[in-house]
Amino acid sequence: MPEQHTGACHPEVAEVAPATSAEVGEVRAFWGGLGLPGLVDVHTHFMPERVLAKVWAYFDSxxxxxxxxxxxxxxxxxxxRLERLxxxxxxxxxxxxxxxxPGMAAWLNSWAADFAARTPDCLHTATFYPEPDALAYVTRAVEQGARVFKSHVQVGGYDPADPLLDGVWALLAERGIPVVTHCGSGPAPGKHTGPGPIAAVLExxxxxxxxxxxxGLPEYTDFLDLAERHPELRLDTTMAFTRFTEEQSPFxxxxxxxLVxxxxxxxxxxxxxxxPYPYxxxxxxxxxxxLGEGWLRAVCHDNAARLFGLD
Structure with a gap:
């Protein structure tokens, strides 16, 4: 494991293979040219190796x-992967x-707590599923210092407005802890994806x-509407606008x-x-x-830094 970076303003470049040195230089030139101290990425994946292997196998298929x-x-x-970031x-x-x-979330949260403890530049992440003990293990994760949660409505195949989650949503709203949720219907719709189910939670x-x-792709417009109605709702840019995504779900x-x-x-x-493309x-x-350098500075660093108290 490389020496861990603690979030200083100008992170040092870790040693990388020659084949990736150009990519590293271009990424750093991007944020350096904007006068930023670095990037904040709210949507990266780290999980137990055997779980990640299954995720990759699913993508491969x-x-x-x-x-x-x-x-x-x-x-x-x-x-x-940590070195590269x-x-x-x-x-x-x-x-x-x-x-x-059911029965996975508490174990995943235990792994994530350990990962965050040994990876100080990772925002301690946790998750949940609609099940009777959801509030108990979410409360435990919050007490252990979780700073962001993930809700994957598409993969989980659950209704985010399920009564089993009502206490979870209430707790996270009360504590002001952000929840990143995949609730749009891309790349393929699920039983409970789209703006309707998550709008019920926000109500x-x-x-x-x-x-x-x-x-919220491909329901971009609907989720922008939802954001205008709910001042605490945010959107992340994950995969949006890339050539890969624009082929099938153009913004x-x-x-x-x-967006401005x-x-x-x-x-x-x-x-x-x-x-499926370079970072x-x-x-x-x-x-x-x-949309301008000011917009890029806000999106690529300042908004998330403010949300998570990094400055």
Whole structure:
């Protein structure tokens, strides 16, 4: 395991293989050119190795929730993946993990707590599933210092408004702990995806700091509408605007002005390491929008730094 970076303003470049040195330089030039101290990525995945292996196998099979070939760009062991993020200059990142059935979440949270303890630049991440003990283990995760939760409505196949989660949402709203949720219907719809089910949660818990992953693709407009109705709702840019995503779920150009209006509530996310293109594409895709350097600074660093108290 490499020496751990603690989130200083100018993270040192870790040693990387020669084949990746150009990519590291370009990523660092991106945020350096904006005058930023680094990047904050709210949507990166770290999870137990055997779970991650199954996730990668699912991507390799182009399963029904994927629907297309999806080569993993950063299929490396955990230490190498951490080295790469630090080399890119990330001040903070997450360990997004999620259960697909009952009985998994508490175990995943235990792993994530250990991972956060040995990885101080990772925002301690936790998760949940609608089950009778959900509030108990979510409370335990909060007491252990969890700073962000992941809710994967598509993979979990559950209704986020399930009464078994009402206490969970209430607790997280009360504590002001953000929840990154994959609730849009991309890349393939689920039984409870789309704006309706999560809107029902927000009606019950309007103060919930919900971060809609992937800008809610492909229901971009609907989730922008939802953000305008709920001041604490945020959206992350994970995979949005990239050439890969634009092929099948293009962002409507007439909605770009709304991204400017909601500038303070858009957060950068990448989906690293489970992306089928270089990390740099996640950043260049945002730059290609032409929304200005101020918007890029807010999205790629300042908004998340403020949300998680990094400054």
């Amino acid at each position: 182009a399963g029904p929730l994927i629907g297309r070939p999806w080569p993993i760009a950063y299929r490396e062991e955990e230490g190498r 630090r080399a890119f200059g990330l001040r903070a990142f997450t360990s997004m993990l999620y259960p697909h059935k 019950r818990h309007p103060g919930l700091r919900l971060v809609v992953a992937h800008l 409507p150009k007439d909605q770009l002005p709304r 209006e909601l500038e303070s509530r858009i957060l950068f996310g990448s989906d690293y390491p489970n992306i 740099l594409e996640s950043l260049q895709a945002l730059e290609r929008l032409g």
